[in-house]
Amino acid sequence: MQPSPADLARAVADAADDKLGTDTVVLDVGDVLAITDYFVVTHGANDRQVKAIADEVERVLRERFGTKPVRTEGLDDLRWVLIDYGSIVVHVFEEETRRFYELERLWRDVPRLDRAP
Template identity: 40%
Template sequence: MALNSLDVAKKAAKAADEKSAEDILVLGMDGISILADYFVICSGTSTTQVNAIVNSIEGELEEKIELIRKEGTDGARWAVLDYGDVIIHVFHDEQREYYQLEKLWGDAERIDWSK
């Protein structure tokens, strides 16, 4: 059974949570951005944790949906995983505070990913 984009976003959030990601948000981008249906934003406190979160998300989704593009894992300060309708941002906490994407997309609906 194919996953819809909301399922992908929730699975990504749960995979990030398994690696103790902080402040995990799933934002519904319908009517706000043409880039994706959902953004997942989370952060880690070290480059090691950022890489662990990215690996956990990729492992959870690898057989379910194609990863279109991955950027930023070399320095592990801000990684982006593009799954088409779902874009996942994994920040080092310092970068997250600096860029404040959740404020940029402040009108987006916050989705409860824990259900």
């Protein structure tokens, strides 16, 4: 049985938290965007932590669900890594970059997914 997008988003959030991602949130953008159901947004304190979070997300989804990203961007400078899984898009920021773009403010009107299933 295929995992739901909500289950994948929760697994991503948990994986980010396991690598000490900060202020991890899951935004339910499915009613306002046709291209995806959820954004998972988190940040790391430095580029090594951003890389560790991104690597852990990919490892967990590959091992638990057999899921590979459609596309990954930002691994060259590690300020904003975007991992696209189709139904969920993961945004792993460096702290200063997250403050600059303020995605949660931009999407403040969408509901947040409850992390407990």
